Amino acid sequence: MSKPKILIARAVFPEVIARLEQHFEVESNQDDHTWSKAELIAHLQGKAGAFTTGGDRIDAEVLAACPELKICANMAVGYNNFDIDAMTAAGVLATNAPDVLTETTADFGFALLMATARRITESEHFLRAGQWTKWRYDMFAGSDIHGSVLGILGMGRIGQGIAKRGAHGFGMKVIYHNRSRLDAALEAECQARYVGKDELLKTADHLVLVLPYSPASHHVIGAAELALMKPTATLVNIARGGIVDDAALAAALRNRTIAAAGLDVFEGEPSVHPDLLAVPNVVLTPHIASATLPTRLAMASLAADNLIAFFTGNKPLTPLNAAVLAIK
Secondary structure: OOOOEEEEOOOOOHHHHHHHHOOOEEEEOOOOOOOOHHHHHHHHOOOOEEEEOOOOOEOHHHHHHOOOOOEEEEOOOOOOOEOHHHHHHOOOEEEOOOOOOHHHHHHHHHHHHHHHHOOHHHHHHHHHOOOOOOOOOOOOOOOOOOOOEEEEEOOOHHHHHHHHHHHHHHOOEEEEEOOOOOOHHHHHHHOEEEOOHHHHHHHOOEEEEOOOOOHHHOOOEOHHHHHHOOOOOEEEEOOOOOOEOHHHHHHHHHOOOOOEEEEOOOOOOOOOOHHHHOOOOEEEOOOOOOOOHHHHHHHHHHHHHHHHHHHHHOOOOOEOOHHHHHHO
């Protein structure tokens, strides 16, 4: 019996490819070309499965052109590259890679918060440019992290991880806003207090965004929200581009509406809004919050596990539209 054909749409660990080759006829993109939609469709012809990353858009047009496709396994916890409604209508399963990156991403979120608050990138650029010639009492004086108010917008697993680091490690007072309030036991574990969105914005010394992207969360932080924040506050986005209006944020940084920002994600990435590149009080990283070798390998392995489990027993580990399985 012939093996199902799958496409690995971006470069991935060789050991993951070798494992998938035990179960599938594999076409892999180890040269890591960034394909256009037309090229992706061409490579998906005849494929029953796809191993995707957040940059591979699976929408109604792709699905209509690839009728043999049965599953797309994302090597990411986020899945705004998937049109879930269209995939469900087409009978194509979607899976993601949650949990395995929670602690690593929370580590990075807190690192980005610290770099932003303490002006680490700004001061390094100053030093490298040979501008450090003397000490001054207010040279790159930032804001304290210990004992400050940590605000979290989006209190899923990663948000909870950041809350615990702030509360238990730095004695921060944690407040959060979420679509639904955590139960009392989780709030106690995170030492976090639920507040309304406006109170979160007005009160936080450091605001971290960890909510998933959806049409409802598009530009949830824009000029009006930034105007509510303290002029001494920092904002960190490790969620998804599009949650923040990057143009409005650049203006707020330029005008010192807020003190600083740290961004790992951008609207339209890998392009970055040019105004963000022109302001000094922002730390910019290229979507690397989950980027440790053990975590990225775990993410890839979970995507592979989903493909294998789907084709060998119709029991993927982390389905996003499980209703599709009922009609298989």
